[in-house]
Amino acid sequence: MKSMLVTGAARGLGADIARLASARGYRVGMVDRDAEELHALAAEVPNSTALAADVTDEAAVEGCLERFGTVDVLVNNAGILRTGPLIDHSLDDFRLVLDVNLVSLFIVGRAVARRMRAQGGGAIVNMSSVNGIHPSLNAGAYVAAKAGVIGLTQQMAIEWGEFGIRVNAVAPGFIDAGMSSPFYAAKAVRERRGNAVPVRRLGSARDVAESVLFLVSEAAAYVSGQTLAVDGGLINSVLAQLPRE
Numbered sequence: 078m079k080s081m082l083v084t085g086a087a088r089g090l091g092a093d094i095a096r097l098a099s100a101r102g103y104r105v106g107m108v109d110r111d112a113e114e115l116h117a118l119a120a121e122v123p124n125s126t127a128l129a130a131d132v133t134d135e136a137a138v139e140g141c142l143e144r145f146g147t148v149d150v151l152v153n154n155a156g157i158l159r160t161g162p163l164i165d166h167s168l169d170d171f172r173l174v175l176d177v178n179l180v181s182l183f184i185v186g187r188a189v190a191r192r193m194r195a196q197g198g199g200a201i202v203n204m205s206s207v208n209g210i211h212p213s214l215n216a217g218a219y220v221a222a223k224a225g226v227i228g229l230t231q232q233m234a235i236e237w238g239e240f241g242i243r244v245n246a247v248a249p250g251f252i253d254a255g256m257s258s259p260f261y262a263a264k265a266v267r268e269r270r271g272n273a274v275p276v277r278r279l280g281s282a283r284d285v286a287e288s289v290l291f292l293v294s295e296a297a298a299y300v301s302g303q304t305l306a307v308d309g310g311l312i313n314s315v316l317a318q319l320p321r322e
């Protein structure tokens with residue numbers, strides 16, 4: 078049985094990735110700082126283990142890996158968002174967003190890659206965002222962090238390929254789940270945003286989970302260093318948003 082470690086798995090996209098991986102036959106290690114929600118989820122996901130830890134804490138991450146054992150697949154999914162105009166942003170918030178969304182990928186990724194190197198290979202998916210490709214107003218440090226994820230993914234891919242480790246990123250677009258759920262609670266926002274997407278709908282957590290499972294599968298055996306936008310065509314549609322006359 079292959080094993081997958083998913084960070085930020087207590088809810089949102091991470092929980093759906095863990096559920097789908099379990100359904101596809103993986104043994105799943107679910108890492109999150111929210112221990113209560115994590116244990117509740119582990120009780121309903123077959124072959125899963127709750128590993129409560131903060132992904133920015135190197136020692137805690139090592140502890141999780143020792144408990145869980147072999148990792149064939151890592152999904153670096155934990156992330157946070159702190160919104161507000163950059164000009165008023167606090168340094169603490171800026172650093173926290175970089176720490177959780179970017180530095181943690183180095184902490185968890187390096188620790189797992191050392192083990193994958195010893196076991197002869199593996200696959201990693203890092204969670205970016207369309208915000209790693211295009212900025213949004215009031216996104217604080219999130220855009221810089223998610224753009225950094227794309228660069229770090231490419232760096233990991235060229236350095237770790239020789240160890241049999243493939244590394245790719247996923248860049249979700251307008252997703253009606255997780256941290257965006259409160260935003261999409263308003264019907265008018267849902268409709269406006271959904272209609273702005275070329276495929277005319279918001280994305281789901283399942284859409285993202287399926288793409289992650291594809292990238293770590295044998296079907297993507299020759300894909301590494303790439304960022305897959307899971308956005309219904311959104312990032313290519315800037316010119317289509319503007320009236321022609």
Ligand SMILES: NC(=O)c1ccc[n+]([C@@H]2O[C@H](COP(=O)([O-])OP(=O)(O)OC[C@H]3O[C@@H](n4cnc5c(N)ncnc54)[C@H](O)[C@@H]3O)[C@@H](O)[C@H]2O)c1
Nearest residue numbers: 085087088089090109110131132156206249252255256257
């Ligand atoms: N939902 C979206 O619209 C969307 C779009 C693009 C990208 N993303 C990215 O997808 C990923 C998952 O987001 P989501 O929407 O499911 O968010 P979410 O807030 O629903 O879930 C994030 C999870 O990460 C955990 N987490 C946060 N900081 C942590 C830390 N320091 N240590 C351990 N766990 C921590 C939280 O407890 C939570 O369970 C994030 O990286 C996010 O940036 C989300």
